[in-house]
Amino acid sequence: MDKVRFTLGKVAYKTSQAWRLFATGMAFCLFGGGALLLALTLFPLLMLLLQNRAKRRKVAQLVICRSFRLFCFILDVTGVASVHIEGREKLLAAHGKLIIANHPTLLDVVIILAQMDRCQCVVKHQLFRNPFMAGVVRAAGFIRNDDNPEKLVADAARHLREGDCVMIFPEGTRTASGEKLGPLQRGVANIAITAPADLIPVIVRCNHDTLKKGTPWYRIPPSKIRYNVRVGSTISATEGIDLSDVRARRARALTAVIKHYFCSRLNHDHA
Numbered sequence: 257m258d259k260v261r262f263t264l265g266k267v268a269y270k271t272s273q274a275w276r277l278f279a280t281g282m283a284f285c286l287f288g289g290g291a292l293l294l295a296l297t298l299f300p301l302l303m304l305l306l307q308n309r310a311k312r313r314k315v316a317q318l319v320i321c322r323s324f325r326l327f328c329f330i331l332d333v334t335g336v337a338s339v340h341i342e343g344r345e346k347l348l349a350a351h352g353k354l355i356i357a358n359h360p361t362l363l364d365v366v367i368i369l370a371q372m373d374r375c376q377c378v379v380k381h382q383l384f385r386n387p388f389m390a391g392v393v394r395a396a397g398f399i400r401n402d403d404n405p406e407k408l409v410a411d412a413a414r415h416l417r418e419g420d421c422v423m424i425f426p427e428g429t430r431t432a433s434g435e436k437l438g439p440l441q442r443g444v445a446n447i448a449i450t451a452p453a454d455l456i457p458v459i460v461r462c463n464h465d466t467l468k469k470g471t472p473w474y475r476i477p478p479s480k481i482r483y484n485v486r487v488g489s490t491i492s493a494t495e496g497i498d499l500s501d502v503r504a505r506r507a508r509a510l511t512a513v514i515k516h517y518f519c520s521r522l523n524h525d526h527a
Contacts, residue, residue: 269478272335277476279334284473287327288388294319295391302395313397317374320396324370335480337363343487344371350456352416353490354448355423357458358437358518359430361467364460367483368423376415378408378424401428409446416451426514430469436522437515445510448493449503455514457488459521491517 299316306312331337347355348371355375357368369375381402383389399411399422412422424447427438448455461484464477497509 273476273478276335276480277474279336280473280476283327283331283334283336286330290323290327291388291392294323295388295395299391299395309397313395314374316392316395316397317376320392321369321372321374324366327366328370337481337483339367339370339483339485341371341485341487346456346487346489347372347421347458350421352419352451352453353421354412354416354444354451354453354455354493355421355458356426356444356455356514357423358460358522359425359427360460360462361430362473363467363483364425364430365423367460367485368458371485372421374421376412376420376422378412378422405443405446409443409450412447413450413453416447416453421456422447422453426511426518433465433468433471437518440511440515442507442511444514445493445507446503448510449506452493454493455491457491457514457517459486459488459518461485461522486521488517488521 298319302312302315306315328337328339332339347368350372355368357364365377365379369377376397376399378399378401379393381400383393383398384400399408399415401408412424415422424444426440426444428441428443429438431438444455447453463482463484464479465471466475466477466481467473491513493510496513497506499506501509
């Protein structure tokens with residue numbers, strides 16, 4: 257009897273693995289195909305219907321957030337990944353805030369934007385040349401991360417002063433496998449100080465070491481991917497910072513505050 261149960265369990269596990277491999281591949285195809293479809297149909301139509309560039313970008317961002325929400329639903333029902341979020345209302349109510357998050361996996365930006373109605377983002381410059389994503393990031397007016405650093409800071413600060421939220425990963429890239437948090441870039445602090453704008457931290461945890469930098473999508477974990485996302489309380493860009501200091505020193509001080517926040521939570525939170 258034990259041998260039969262073991263055999264059945266092994267078959268069930270292999271079947272589950274095969275299905276999630278197939279579903280993951282289909283999900284990535286759906287993601288790329290959906291992005292390309294929006295870039296070829298809806299977004300060009302918006303250019304014809306909405307002459308105001310700012311309004312057009314806001315509508316494009318709304319479409320992107322809703323599409324990501326649908327994508328997350330598909331991941332859940334197909335058994336690929338699920339998301340549990342605490343504090344979503346803080347993101348929905350945010351206005352002129354800098355949204356910052358750790359970056360453990362490939363899907364972090366999708367998961368966070370799916371919780372919002374619209375948001376400006378700082379994204380990798382490679383996406384502007386990606387045949388599937390270029391039309392999407394251009395329509396939304398997202399900010400390239402390879403611009404002149406001062407221009408990037410000025411553009412992000414301008415959006416914040418206009419009341420938009422801006423999302424950025426302080427690490428600048430995905431966290432390396434086996435690490436809790438990579439080195440932080442000072443660009444986040446410079447943006448917050450220049451605007452000035454307070455920060456809303458988001459802690460992203462994943463129960464598997466998957467979809468990391470350098471990890472292929474087809475390396476399927478032994479069970480469903482589960483994300484635990486926690487939206488924290490606002491971090492002031494000025495509290496405890498000597499405002500008489502030059503910007504470089506203030507940026508270092510604020511970066512240290514951000515690092516302490518994330519490290520202290522990541523050491524104790526669990527997915």
